[in-house]
Amino acid sequence: MTLPLEGYRVADLGQVWAGPVLGHYLADMGAEVIRIESSAGSDKMREIAKEPSEIRKMLDANFVFRNRLSVTLNFTKARAVEMTKEIVSHCDIVIENFSPRVLAKFGLDYPALRKARPDIVMLSMSAAGQSGPFRDLMGYGPSINSVSGYDSHVGYFGDNRLMVNAWDADPTMATMGAFAVLSALHHRESTGAGQYIDLSFFEGLTSLLGESVMDYSMNRRVAVPLGNRHPMMVPHGVYPCKGKDKWLAIAVSGQNEWRAFCKAVGEQEWTEDERFADVYARLQHREELDTCVAQWTRRQERYEAMHHLQSHGVAASIVASLEDVYLDPHDQFRRQDLVIEDGRLERNDVIYGIPWHLSKTPGAIRSLAHGLGQDNKGILCGMLGMAEGEVERLMQEQVVY
Numbered sequence: 001m002t003l004p005l006e007g008y009r010v011a012d013l014g015q016v017w018a019g020p021v022l023g024h025y026l027a028d029m030g031a032e033v034i035r036i037e038s039s040a041g042s043d044k045m046r047e048i049a050k051e052p053s054e055i056r057k058m059l060d061a062n063f064v065f066r067n068r069l070s071v072t073l074n075f076t077k078a079r080a081v082e083m084t085k086e087i088v089s090h091c092d093i094v095i096e097n098f099s100p101r102v103l104a105k106f107g108l109d110y111p112a113l114r115k116a117r118p119d120i121v122m123l124s125m126s127a128a129g130q131s132g133p134f135r136d137l138m139g140y141g142p143s144i145n146s147v148s149g150y151d152s153h154v155g156y157f158g159d160n161r162l163m164v165n166a167w168d169a170d171p172t173m174a175t176m177g178a179f180a181v182l183s184a185l186h187h188r189e190s191t192g193a194g195q196y197i198d199l200s201f202f203e204g205l206t207s208l209l210g211e212s213v214m215d216y217s218m219n220r221r222v223a224v225p226l227g228n229r230h231p232m233m234v235p236h237g238v239y240p241c242k243g244k245d246k247w248l249a250i251a252v253s254g255q256n257e258w259r260a261f262c263k264a265v266g267e268q269e270w271t272e273d274e275r276f277a278d279v280y281a282r283l284q285h286r287e288e289l290d291t292c293v294a295q296w297t298r299r300q301e302r303y304e305a306m307h308h309l310q311s312h313g314v315a316a317s318i319v320a321s322l323e324d325v326y327l328d329p330h331d332q333f334r335r336q337d338l339v340i341e342d343g344r345l346e347r348n349d350v351i352y353g354i355p356w357h358l359s360k361t362p363g364a365i366r367s368l369a370h371g372l373g374q375d376n377k378g379i380l381c382g383m384l385g386m387a388e389g390e391v392e393r394l395m396q397e398q399v400v401y
Contacts, residue, residue, distance in 0.1 A: 003030025004361045008185070010093040011036055011084075012068060013108075015043050017141065017167055018125055018201075019097035020064035021174035026093070026181070027067035028354050028363040034091070034379060035065060036084060039372060039401050040074045046372055063352045065369035071380065072373035074401040075106045079394065084108060085116040086384050093181055097125040099138050110196045119194040121184040123177050129200030141169035141201075148205035153212065155225035162225075173204050234282040235261070238319055239294045241302040247319035248302050250293065250309065254279070257314060264312035265296045376400055 005026055010033040012023040020035075020043075027033040037043055045061045071087070073080040085108070088094055094113055096103060103109045103124075110122050127144050128134035137147070145151050145164045155162040180197045188194055206213065212223035228237035233253045241248050252261050255278065262270045270276045270292070275285040282289055297305060302318045309316035318324065325331055354363045380386045380400065394400040 001364070002361065003363060004358075006030040008032070008093065009091045010034065010095065011088050011091040013094065013096035013098070013103070014125075015097055016045060017064060017170035018173050018177075019095055020045065021171050022095055022123070022125075022177045022181070023068060024064055024066055025174065025178045028365065029361070030363070031093075033068035034087060034375075035068050035070045035370075036073055036087065037070060037372065038072050038074050038080075040076060040398070061369045067364075067366050068370070069375040069379060070370040070373055071376050072401055074398055075108070077397070077399040079399045080401075081106055081108060083380070083384065083399075085113065087379070088113050088120065089116040090383055091117065092119075092121060092185070094120060094122040095125075095177070095181070096123070099126055100124070100130050100135050114194070117194070119188055119192060121181060121188060121194045121197070123181050123184075123197040123199060125173055125177055125199045125201065127200070128202040130198045134202065137202075141167045141173075144201045145169050145205060148202050149209055149212075150205045153209070153223055153225055156227035157225060157229060159225070159227075169201060169205055172208075173199065173201055176204050229286065232279065232283075234279065234286050235289055235293045237290055237293075239290075239297040241297050241300050241305060243302070246302045248297050248300070248305050249317050249319055250297075251315045253315075258282075260312045261309070261314045264309050264314055265293075267292070267296070373400070 008026070008031040010023060010026055010031050012019065012033050012035045014020045014023055014035075023033050023035065037046070045064060073084055075081055075084070110124070113120055113122060124130060126135070127137040127139050127147075139147070142163060145168075150169070151161060151163055154164055177197070177199050180199060184195050184197060209223075215221045215223065230236040230251070233251055236251045238247045238249050240246070250261075252258055258276075258279075259268075259271055262268050274281065276282050276289055300308075306316050306318050320328070353365065356363075376395070377388060377391055380391045381388055391400060
């Protein structure tokens with residue numbers, strides 16, 4: 001099977017989560033991705049396990065580092081920097097997510113790499129972009145959620161703010177980055193010219209807050225956390241069901257769905273109740289309505305309630321734990337493409353798969369994460385034409401390290 005990005009080669013200097021996730025998106029679709037890393041300052045995702053024999057400890061690493069090669073070069077050594085440029089000269093794409101000063105310090109910024117490969121497409125993902133007063137801001141996804149305004153929306157109405165304790169910022173920006181890289185490649189196919197992509201977490205995450213940004217710019221109204229509430233949908237929330245810690249999420253929009261919901265729960269008189277007659281009345285009496293809805297859901301088994309409401313055209317779903325997801329027959333049905341055979345994994349180990357299903361070129365998980373520097377000789381001897389003895393000498397000198 002020919003994959004859509006076969007023939008493209010990527011130098012992946014990404015760290016932790018965002019850069020490597022972008023790298024595996026490209027690798028899953030056929031690009032040859034060479035991860036350039038170092039034992040001198042190994043990625044935090046590598047700190048759990050560096051050897052292939054320890055692969056079962058590397059489940060996160062297997063997600064972000066799969067389908068790619070690993071070469072170790074110590075940027076504190078001038079020869080390693082030159083070898084990195086030589087690798088880039090054989091690549092179409094460079095991706096990195098350091099703060100702006102890092103690669104410039106080593107002489108590996110875009111102007112330098114463009115000399116090695118004039119038509120290179122280079123993507124830099126950083127906390128706040130390559131210019132401006134915050135350009136040197138450092139952080140991880142959750143902390144950048146906070147500075148971008150994202151976390152100001154998180155929490156219960158009238159309560160303290162909460163931090164999004166998840167790394168959703170990183171894969172979100174990786175997805176934006178993949179789109180930008182493919183757009184730049186398309187431009188290069190048409191013009192022959194490469195280009196530089198400056199992707200800011202700050203801007204990317206703020207762009208997801210469009211309604212709140214517009215509301216402030218037009219009305220000077222500052223968005224506050226709403227918890228499970230919605231500004232125009234009601235009922236809208238998570239309601240308790242039979243059993244311990246079993247919940248059902250329900251969202252009702254507009255009068256047609258409201259009437260369908262009332263019919264489904266056997267409370268058609270709610271449509272005549274002044275408190276709930278239209279959306280504006282329901283918004284004013286949402287707490288009373290939530291109490292009424294919860295009285296119904298508490299008597300229901302969550303799956304039965306979900307299917308019952310869905311059959312009436314009401315958006316409802318269980319609040320699933322990861323165990324629920326893992327055991328779900330729908331997930332198991334689609335998981336056939338997610339399991340990879342590898343002697344280092346136990347039979348029931350599942351690796352994250354490819355969420356998009358292309359009918360002709362679906363992508364493939366060809367390998368788990370390679371060990372740190374596992375492909376040193378293959379790349380340095382095969383691609384750069386170095387003698388094996390020279391590579392061994394550079395390993396002793398901790399240039400290849």
